[in-house]
Amino acid sequence: MWAASDFGANDYAARMKPAVVVLALAALLGCTTAAAPQRLASDAIIDAAERAPLDGYATSGRWSEPFAPFNVIGNIYYVGTEGVSSYLIATPRGHFLLDGAIAQAVPQIVANIRALGFDIRDVKYLLNSHAHIDHAGGLAGLQRASDAVMVASAADRATLEAGAIAYGPTAGMAFPPIRVDRVVGDGDALSLGGVTLVAHMTPGHTAGCTSWSMAVAGADGARHAAFFHCSSTVAGQSLAPEAYPGMVAAYRTTFARVRGFEADVFLANHGNFFDLKGKRARQIAGDVNAFVDPGALLRFNGEMEQAFEAELARQGARRE
Numbered sequence: 001m002w003a004a005s006d007f008g009a010n011d012y013a014a015r016m017k018p019a020v021v022v023l024a025l026a027a028l029l030g031c032t033t034a035a036a037p038q039r040l041a042s043d044a045i046i047d048a049a050e051r052a053p054l055d056g057y058a059t060s061g062r063w064s065e066p067f068a069p070f071n072v073i074g075n076i077y078y079v080g081t082e083g084v085s086s087y088l089i090a091t092p093r094g095h096f097l098l099d100g101a102i103a104q105a106v107p108q109i110v111a112n113i114r115a116l117g118f119d120i121r122d123v124k125y126l127l128n129s130h131a132h133i134d135h136a137g138g139l140a141g142l143q144r145a146s147d148a149v150m151v152a153s154a155a156d157r158a159t160l161e162a163g164a165i166a167y168g169p170t171a172g173m174a175f176p177p178i179r180v181d182r183v184v185g186d187g188d189a190l191s192l193g194g195v196t197l198v199a200h201m202t203p204g205h206t207a208g209c210t211s212w213s214m215a216v217a218g219a220d221g222a223r224h225a226a227f228f229h230c231s232s233t234v235a236g237q238s239l240a241p242e243a244y245p246g247m248v249a250a251y252r253t254t255f256a257r258v259r260g261f262e263a264d265v266f267l268a269n270h271g272n273f274f275d276l277k278g279k280r281a282r283q284i285a286g287d288v289n290a291f292v293d294p295g296a297l298l299r300f301n302g303e304m305e306q307a308f309e310a311e312l313a314r315q316g317a318r319r320e
């Protein structure tokens with residue numbers, strides 16, 4: 001599934017201090033005594049970010065408001081905040097953790113994982129939907145707590161490793177940079193403990209926006225297909241002129257591709273995208289299939305496409 005080149009062995013070794021390169025290479029060759037790769041953010045940077053006061057975006061978006069963690073369906077758990085999602089996908093051989101919210105939310109995410117009976121140190125893979133501060137800001141802290149392998153798309157990697165995006169309303173809003181250990185492309189699969197997550201490149205919102213899909217067993221005994229949408233909102237970004245080259249075409253390709261996806265458990269990185277509160281309330285009231293919603297993905301895609309085209313027309317007209 002993973003070619004040696006996927007691991008980026010050369011990049012990996014280049015960032016190591018010479019004294020530990022030998023150990024790193026030994027680890028790549030399968031030896032058991034591996035030196036932990038260097039982190040990009042120091043403890044001081046991570047600690048300061050976790051304690052920093054919330055800015056206006058974080059406050060209005062309720063990015064740090066607590067939300068009681070719960071089992072969404074099968075082995076998928078919600079461990080995020082009220083405003084931004086983080087998902088634990090549990091397996092008997094360790095776990096996946098998708099998205100890190102903001103740095104200030106890291107203690108909550110760790111506590112949420114613990115409250116569900118899991119341990120952050122058992123997280124083996126950290127995934128990211130896209131490199132905006134509200135989904136990537138906490139990743140460095142979560143990487144520090146777990147030592148998990150950070151997985152991201154090639155197009156968002158530079159942003160994650162810089163700790164700031166170069167375009168859009170959040171440009172210049174720094175977050176602790178995260179070392180990306182593995183780069184995934186469209187269709188790449190990541191397996192752990194009998195669970196496989198597949199990456200889908202759905203660019204637009206960011207150049208490397210990555211959605212993830214997996215099969216999941218419901219409480220009804222049926223197999224379901226879960227889709228974690230990266231987001232395709234315009235989010236105040238400039239479409240005309242494009243915030244990055246190829247942006248408009250990227251959105252349109254993504255809308256067309258997503259129309260071809262079939263998933264009956266639609267999840268996303270902001271609760272309002274998939275009615276987190278409403279579905280959770282129905283689940284608490286006894287509906288074990290509250291998160292099974294076969295029309296939700298296409299509905300969301302259609303709404304996003306309409307909003308995108310309207311915003312593109314608006315921005316185009318304004319330029320004339």
Ligand SMILES: [Zn+2]
Pocket residue numbers: 130132205231235
């Ligand atoms: Zn975003």
